[in-house]
Amino acid sequence: MRSLVRRIRDYPALTGALVAAAVGGGLDLAGYHVWAQWGISAFAILVALLEGVAMVRSIVRGKWGIDVLAITAIVATVVVGEYWAALIIVIMFTGGEALETFAAGRAKRELTALLNRTPLIAHRLKNDEPEDVPVGEVELGDRLIVRPGELVPVDGILESAAATLDESSLTGESLPVDRHAGDSLFSGAVNGSSVLTMRVTARAEDSQYQRIVALVAEAAESKAPFVRMADRYAVPFTVAAYVFAVAGWIWSGEASRFAEVLVVATPCPLIIATPVAFIAGMSRQARNGVIVKNGGTLEKLARIRTAAFDKTGTLTYGQPALAGIHAQKDWHDNDLLAIVASAEQYSAHTLAQSIVTSTRFLGLPLSPATDVVEMTAHGLTATVAKR
Numbered sequence: 001m002r003s004l005v006r007r008i009r010d011y012p013a014l015t016g017a018l019v020a021a022a023v024g025g026g027l028d029l030a031g032y033h034v035w036a037q038w039g040i041s042a043f044a045i046l047v048a049l050l051e052g053v054a055m056v057r058s059i060v061r062g063k064w065g066i067d068v069l070a071i072t073a074i075v076a077t078v079v080v081g082e083y084w085a086a087l088i089i090v091i092m093f094t095g096g097e098a099l100e101t102f103a104a105g106r107a108k109r110e111l112t113a114l115l116n117r118t119p120l121i122a123h124r125l126k127n128d129e130p131e132d133v134p135v136g137e138v139e140l141g142d143r144l145i146v147r148p149g150e151l152v153p154v155d156g157i158l159e160s161a162a163a164t165l166d167e168s169s170l171t172g173e174s175l176p177v178d179r180h181a182g183d184s185l186f187s188g189a190v191n192g193s194s195v196l197t198m199r200v201t202a203r204a205e206d207s208q209y210q211r212i213v214a215l216v217a218e219a220a221e222s223k224a225p226f227v228r229m230a231d232r233y234a235v236p237f238t239v240a241a242y243v244f245a246v247a248g249w250i251w252s253g254e255a256s257r258f259a260e261v262l263v264v265a266t267p268c269p270l271i272i273a274t275p276v277a278f279i280a281g282m283s284r285q286a287r288n289g290v291i292v293k294n295g296g297t298l299e300k301l302a303r304i305r306t307a308a309f310d311k312t313g314t315l316t317y318g319q320p321a322l323a324g325i326h327a328q329k330d331w332h333d334n335d336l337l338a339i340v341a342s343a344e345q346y347s348a349h350t351l352a353q354s355i356v357t358s359t360r361f362l363g364l365p366l367s368p369a370t371d372v373v374e375m376t377a378h379g380l381t382a383t384v385a386k387r
Helices: 002-010 012-029 033-060 067-079 083-116 208-221 225-232 234-252 255-265 268-287 295-303 333-344 350-361
Strands: 121-126 129-134 143-146 156-158 162-166 177-180 196-200 369-375 379-384
Touching: 012 033, 012 083, 033 067, 033 083, 067 083, 067 234, 067 255, 083 255, 234 255, 268 295, 333 350, 333 369, 333 379
Parallel strands: none
Antiparallel strands: 121 129, 121 143, 143 196, 156 196, 162 177, 369 379
């Protein structure tokens, strides 16, 4: 019920059109044709007025579209008494807008998720004491700490002796990367299980992850050549439709011909089909870790026959999995896996989690471990079952 109410609230014009169709149909079947005509016509004119105001505002901003044909067709069909034709156009028009709103909102969720992952706070060291500051206030040369599981906020140089980071969102490599003092760190990488210290070498707006986010946002707003072509020919197409409509009226001597030509020329479904397809495509790619530079690039994919990838990491799922166990003498594979997983369950390392997940999938028991000591880039030691 809540979902239905939300849909009605989100798409009032389409809901009103469907209600008008149901009520008008009922009145027609009951023999109240005049009431049906007046009711549907009044609703159609109301929609035309509301959309007309929005259309005028768009034209003032310099954005001319072919929506004007749909609005004119609604008015013309009402004037000649074809009220059901007017309602059909209204349903197509409002349905197209509802589809665009729904598809665009759904398609941009992935982009929004990407934007939400952008680091906002950095832990800056001041007199060796950490203080939280907005990422935009971080300056070159500042020393920062990054806690376990946090994103590196800006590009910099590692000052800690060693660190393990997940750079899959930047490079596609699913395996954690070990970095040592003096190595470069890129924003967007996820820190491992130990606190690291770094020195800033680039401001937030110039850092790697922020540039990727900006690229995706710019791509979502860009228009593909096909969309730009449709916008460019909107004005001549509209003028041509009016010319043919007037010619049909003059040639036949019937005003209904004017309305009929405009109804045929109204491209409501096509108005939103291409932009929605491009937004959905680029957002879906962003969710899968593929950055599309702009709409034109996405359009060219239809002509691609061969793709070259720079490394195997680009083609992985981003999550390592246990491939096999090779136990030495006096050890059974499952026994060894259970012992190792019992120790690794205390680690936040990506490989450790993969081992634990595989062990649980096989139904092997995990034992408590003691004396667990994890050393960055060197694994861990622990005592399990007195071993």
